[in-house]
Amino acid sequence: MTIHYPNGQHPKQSYHANRDLPTPHQSIYAKRGMSLEDEINDSNKYYLSRHAAVIYKKPTPIQLVKVDYPKRSAAVIKEAYFRRPSTTDYNGIYKGYYIDFDAKETRNKRYFPLKNFHEHQVRHMRECVSQGGICFAFIKFTELELVYLLPASILFRYWDEMINGGRKSILLTDIQREGFEVKYQLNPRLPYLQAVDQIIAAKNKGVYHVE
């Protein structure tokens, strides 16, 4: 049914009215409130069930201070603190390759701030790359719902530029040029192994050679 408005125009607020409704993209794929971590874990479960890859998020390290061992029931942690992880959050194996990455979200729409990474994570990735591992940053621009894998050696270059006084972020346009987009789909939600295949192919061509 078409509503005929007195002045013959469609109401202009229709844009605003629709703005808070989920787009088909959002409602089907990227559920609002689902963190990048949840999305990656879901995808990893899917890949594991298909015997495509064995990749897990590592548990958060905890410093235990007080643990009670009640009789006939499970041990209860009564006091503990979060510790800073020494490595990245995710690792595993895919087609014989050691896979290692960290996942980071930003609400920024134009660039990814490098302060999202910690120096020890970058150092860890350098060690893994030098052993022949496939390492990357899994970056999500939450407001844009855009997800990219950025190969570690590219990250290292921007990181080193920052250390030497350069900019403290990577422009989205640079990530689009040097990274690999992961497009949301139904299952797995984030089919990122396709992007990993591209990183492996580039690595085997010597593209990411690090001195």
Place this chain on the structure above:
Amino acid sequence: MTIHYPNGQHPKQSYHANRDLPTPHQSIYAKRGMSLEDEINDSNKYYLSRHAAVIYKKPTPIQLVKVDYPKRSAAVIKEAYFRRPSTTDYNGIYKGYYIDFDAKETRNKRYFPLKNFHEHQVRHMRECVSQGGICFAFIKFTELELVYLLPASILFRYWDEMINGGRKSILLTDIQREGFEVKYQLNPRLPYLQAVDQIIAAKNKGVYHVE
């Protein structure tokens, strides 16, 4: 100085007298009270410092129930429980190979009880092996101070035999025949990458081919 005993024999209790003294082996290398986990973590630190391998123990997974966030200080975990890990405890990369293993100790002197492994750990190792990973059990006979790496495919064979009604343990003599001994030394305490090299060489010859 030789003591001449009245009946011309050496005292039989000398064996007992020496039994509780540390052998040079024990006092220098395998410090009493140091767990296999500590020994492996120490060795991994050494290997990392030499850029030989990047292998870490995963943190124990925790189910958080109550966390306090006091102002101006670190978050305090007030109630939490230990969760059963889905995977093995250690993984990482060495010479381009994905490495995955679990470490188990037994006080037994003749055999290693298979109940030390959980079904999900064996399943996890099967997935990793099928992706081309180097997986093994890191087994220590604490009373004998003997340490072996047992390739996962050998473990699977004994595991499957147990499932089919066979024996619930692996004899030490079988581990000695089918595994690779790791001999204590000063630094790294457990130079297990030498045994990993042997597993890699055997794997590349097709010895551990799993259907």
